[in-house]
Amino acid sequence: MRRTYAVAEAALREMARRRVVLAILLLLPLAFYLSRRGDHLGQSIRFVCLGLGWALSTAALFSGSAGRAIEPRLRLSGYSGRHLVGGRLLALWTIGLLLSTPYFLLVRFDQHDVRYGAIALIMALTVAVSAPFGLALSAILPRELEGTLVLLVVVGLQMMVDPADTAARALPYWFTREIGTYAIDHTDRGYLDRGLLHGVLAALVLTAVVTVAWRVRQGPRSHLEFVPLR
């Protein structure tokens, strides 16, 4: 566990030093929220959750790219993929919880007649999904720019497509619409259950993708054999 924590700590320090990026990420969901607050309170909740998802997955993308240069060295210094991926995910989930808490409080005190517990669940799932989503993109795509564009497309699609469309379920943040409907419009539990299932699956699948992509990128090394000395 010590190695996982060491990676998590380093990742947190890296992010803490990118102050401008952090500030933009912190304020972006607020902009999403305020954009619809005037006309449609419920919609503003859905938007703030998507905004959080976008901010956190972008942070994960940047964090993954920042780790690229040193990861081969860490792998040779006694770290396994479990430590490197696990540590970075841990850091991103921590940042995600810190970043979403003020937004939960905002909703808690600015909105009435919604299911707060369900909104907390949306945010928790958003945090869980965004970290592996951004890391997966950083592992698959060569540069930050391509990753940012993909994130833009995904979040844009998420806002525009009809959630009832089956294809919409392929998008990683489909659960926010589903649980959001349950929380805001007080629909039946079916929305909550479907959303929860989707969110958990999305988090698991994306974490698996990160792990596999990382393995592929680091390359198999069957030609290399280490013989321990002591």
Add this chain to the structure above:
Amino acid sequence: MDADRRAQWLRGVLDLCVLGLLDSGESYGYELAQALGDAGLGQIRGGTLYPVLLRLQRAGLVTTRWHGGDTGPARKYYRLSAAGRAALTQASADWSAFTGSVRTTLRQEER
């Protein structure tokens, strides 16, 4: 005299000359350089002299001590050791024999 040739000759005997100068008493680097110049051996650069002194010290032919001047900085003084004196005697004899041979060889052309 051709400066290059003199420098070349000097390279072979500089250590002996230094031993010779120290035979008349303790001295330090700069003073030795001046004495060599006054003796007509040309200007000896510090960069040439001090490595020679180090080699003599290393070989045990000179002993050294640091002595602080009242006005100037501390200087490293060199003094001939017993081994150095023996080496000087031996080398002087060798040198005389060698220059004798050289002189004889050079004179053959005059004949």
Add this chain to the structure above:
Amino acid sequence: MTDDAWLAALTGELRRHQVGPDLTAHVVAETAAHLRDSGEPAVRAFGTPREYAAAVADSVGGPDPSRAARPVGPVRLEVRGVTKRYRRRPVLTGVDLTVRAGQVAAVVGANGAGKSTFLRVCAGLTRPDRGTVRVYGRLGYCPQDGGTSEFLFPDEHFALVGAGRGLSRPDARREGRAYAAALDWTPPRSTQARHLSGGTRQKLNLVLARLGAPDVLLLDEPYQGFDRGTYLDFWHEVWRWRDAGTAIVVVTHLLNQLDRVDQVLDLTRAEAAA
């Protein structure tokens, strides 16, 4: 150059020539006294610091370059028949290399001869088309560039890499700073790696490769951006590590060190033969 600067440079050069601290202090003090007595500029009386230091080192015997009596240990790195093509161009063709504990192997070759590829294959970062690599013990690798994290301080690098090697944070920091000092570098406490100069970042890179005293050390032209003094420091460190029993492979295009390494792997020839 002022005399003071010249004397400071001389001090550094003497250290690089492995002249001990006591003798260095004596030589510098004696030189300073001579300059004051004669009033001559240092360069005229003594030449450049480098020349004079070399003369001094020579007259006291200098470091012992003879390696005849040095014991050579068991095999630490064994490379057999490594072949690698990029598109259809062969880069490495059946390359073999065996390095024992306490040996330095130099990898030379023209640009594009596959020197870095060879090292990456040895480190397991690139997979060859054919061939095997066996590493006995732990491996340290210093890439040509990269290998550091832009936003972390040097001490944080030491802690992170050290944690992987099983070193506690204070131990890693102490070890890292000691290796850095040998390269004449005091890591700043709160400067991110991206704000270090190219040469300094390479020092960090080199220190990280060495952290935890690996048994096999792969160095891919790690001295890029080093000034001449640091370059000499680097080679002194290499000899020291070798004498401590590390097996070292170093990619170099600077041939003046080749007479002091134990073996030379010339990849240019391998490519020409292909």
